[in-house]
Amino acid sequence: MRPWIPTAAVTSVLVLLLACACPTKPASEPEGATPAATAGARELRLPADLDIPANEALKTDPRPYTAEIQASGERTFRLMCTPCHGADGTGSGQLSQGLRLAMPDFTDAPWQAQWSDGQLFFVLTQGHESMPGQDARLTDEQKWDLIHYVRSFAR
């Protein structure tokens, strides 16, 4: 029988485990984000430094909503957004957890109610704080598909 020799993969997992004397610092609020409203004990926030023009905030998807739009949004979300937002939309992605980003919870109906579709579309396009803008990566249709999908977490 061959003696057990740790492979590179096993070794790197061990190194990771050993290196993970993980600091337990709680995730801090991103700079510029202030509580905009308070519902019960829970804090709601709209980033104070977001200045979204009224005509952008009022934008909506001109297309009628379909099952294909929902499916396309889900496909793109799983590909590009789950590393931070998590497949469950709560912000549970490994990348955002690892970076200790302050994440919105898409399943939270009061959070959803703070935003218009146009505002979400604007942030998705331009980015904000650690949220990367997708202007160059996605078509307007793909971005609207994603907004519908983001909305569906709280439906």
Ligand code: HEC
């Ligand atoms: C690198 C991690 C990361 C990735 C990848 C990412 N997001 Fe975000 N997202 C964030 C963070 C952080 C916030 C909170 C930003 C803030 O405080 O305004 C956010 C916020 C949002 C918001 C709410 C607007 C806001 O400012 O809070 C929406 C909608 C959103 N993301 C959609 C998406 C979609 C759709 C994708 C995939 C195309 C995506 N995000 C990819 C980190 C990420």
